[in-house]
Amino acid sequence: MESCPLGLFGWGTVGGGVIDVLARDGALIASRCGLAVHIKAIVTRTPSRVRSQGAGTAVVGTDPRLILEDPAIRIVLLMVGGTIEARDLCLAAIASGKHVVTANKALLAVHGDELFAKAFARGVGIAFEAAVAGGIPVIAALRDGLVANRIEAIYAILNGTCNFILSTMEHEGLGYQEALAQAQRLGYAEADPTMDTDGSDTAHKLALLARIAFNARIPLNRVRIEGIQRIGFLDIRSAHTMGARIKLLAVARQRADGLELRVAPTLVPLDHPLADVHKNYNGIYMVGDAAGPTLLVGQGAGPLPTASAVLADVVDVASGRYQQTARRFTFFQGGSEPTYLGESEEHTGSYARFVVPDRAGILAGITQVLSEHGVSVLSIHQGEPAAGRAMIEIVTHPLRGGAFLSAIEHIDRTGLTMEPTVCLRRL
């Protein structure tokens, strides 16, 4: 049996989850792979809270040197949020020659280039299975399982909060605010849910997946991001009548003319497997040229699923495997410089919902503008007017985003609509 003492920076839900899982299944891990994993030291701003909640035999304090200067600790769990203090601690751990295991996707999406390079130079690894899709081992599946595949596309639901809100709106017929309130009551959404609902959390995760899949540096500003805040129950219902479901989808797709990267509310056809990823679950659909499509679904967040991924990384590092990964895989160091596609260059099917005055000529006006911009309409639906307003929905054939966006802009600008038109992509 080999002792594997860990240093834990940060006392939050994930750190607590790691302690819980070790208490429950530490002996199982030991029996499986001969590693006696335990937390030796915890550094946090609130040591008294940690002590009162039970930290086992761990030394608890506020000084990072408790971990950084302990030669027995080779692996650091970096469970601090944000990108400032976390970056400092990550750099300090690397400088001390310690491997880092983290669930902080923002840190790696923003500072990955710097941190991976420093770690490489120091001969240590930064492992981050827990940073994307919680308990689902998607980082390893993509990096190792699909290593022999040209990745054609990744479509993924990566934020449990958004998926819970959208599912709840559909299943319980709620508006956005009511569903958000329910998510907050059940612990699926933070008091300030902005990072989840505006799509940035999903974008951080997509940037990490795309970095591996396309062996490329992925600056965050290359990912176009829309959140779900403007989605109403009306949209959920419309989607249903079109045989689709709205999901906040992360998309990374290799086109002949460049790489498409976006996070946006998207109409997912009901017969696509991602349409069946409900509630707080995450789902990742990856298409490789050899393996074909592979779907992974599971718990994308929460203390125990995230701890499951953290401890998988700990075993990977402690067994000496992750050092080989960190040394060999070039995505850590950057890889290619792809051509990125902007929204106007993308080809997708699109959906628009126009709110229009109840008056003659509006439908003709809209279809005229669409036609002038070369937008080919697949289906159109106009509801019965009420209170002087009517709703017109259109679904287009796949077309260049630029044409669609300028058509919509033109329509909104010429006063054919009563409020800004809601647009969605189609998968």
Add this chain to the structure above:
Amino acid sequence: MESCPLGLFGWGTVGGGVIDVLARDGALIASRCGLAVHIKAIVTRTPSRVRSQGAGTAVVGTDPRLILEDPAIRIVLLMVGGTIEARDLCLAAIASGKHVVTANKALLAVHGDELFAKAFARGVGIAFEAAVAGGIPVIAALRDGLVANRIEAIYAILNGTCNFILSTMEHEGLGYQEALAQAQRLGYAEADPTMDTDGSDTAHKLALLARIAFNARIPLNRVRIEGIQRIGFLDIRSAHTMGARIKLLAVARQRADGLELRVAPTLVPLDHPLADVHKNYNGIYMVGDAAGPTLLVGQGAGPLPTASAVLADVVDVASGRYQQTARRFTFFQGGSEPTYLGESEEHTGSYARFVVPDRAGILAGITQVLSEHGVSVLSIHQGEPAAGRAMIEIVTHPLRGGAFLSAIEHIDRTGLTMEPTVCLRRL
């Protein structure tokens, strides 16, 4: 760039797939992880066929020493079927100090104890991602991704042939033989499909998954096996009326009183994600105590998906990672000796379809016997009789298998039925 020359034993669909994937994506693998993977030697009984189909720069011959005595070849791809010649070649490769990558699930399910022990003693690894569920990286997900989880249950569709047949029966309203013929025409079933349709192939794969999940030796005779050969369109339709779909399901479940291992046609409720695994796809649903349920779906067979998994193993071995895995993980060496549950000790919901004579008193007779054996009926349905025969279907509450089986045996023996009663498990 590090050269990674491979020796290939056996020239079949998988070997051909590996050559195809290397031709297409070899440069990609190299750019990702710095390994120049190539086939250096091929040993087969039909060298002329290989040469005519194009083996690149590989030396081709019939003598295993072409590979075994080449010191440059550190990794052997063992792509020979069956358990006799494959075992000899595997032992010879191990004795020569070479790592083995194989897709042969029968070999490892039958001779795993011996082969893993010999490999361990010689300090080499046997990697087998391709042996279970083809292109889906389930071995790594279970072994590494879920290493910190007590595995509560695995439910899996592991045979694409059976799943294709069952899907086709349902979607096209065909009988078993017609659907099988279609699977054969499309290349999803062998000319002799017995190993697939009788459940043994699924059992081999289940034994490997259970070995990892429960860290235990799994003698094949501990897995109860039923195939799909007796399933008719009638059963498919009945399942549908009960809100379920029939799948050949591999089940490994840890109960308080023992480990349940079986392969059997099973009613999967339509709202369970495995019900949506269609056609030739495989799906694995694993429940861990920390990660919760994780679902993996993808191509379980075929030359390219299998080659994808083989090459993932090659990278794992060539990078030096797999040696750590083989050295550390105790499932290779056996692990625990669990208590196994027999069918009579299992608790599941069950389904039975009785074919009975159209005469008074039969329904009363059947329900009387069920009641005497303590079988609690959840729902019952009797169809209109035709040609003097009627069909009665029952679904039970979860109950001890022993009670159910003796009730059915009693009913069939006392002449209440006109043919042996068809029974299915419920998920």
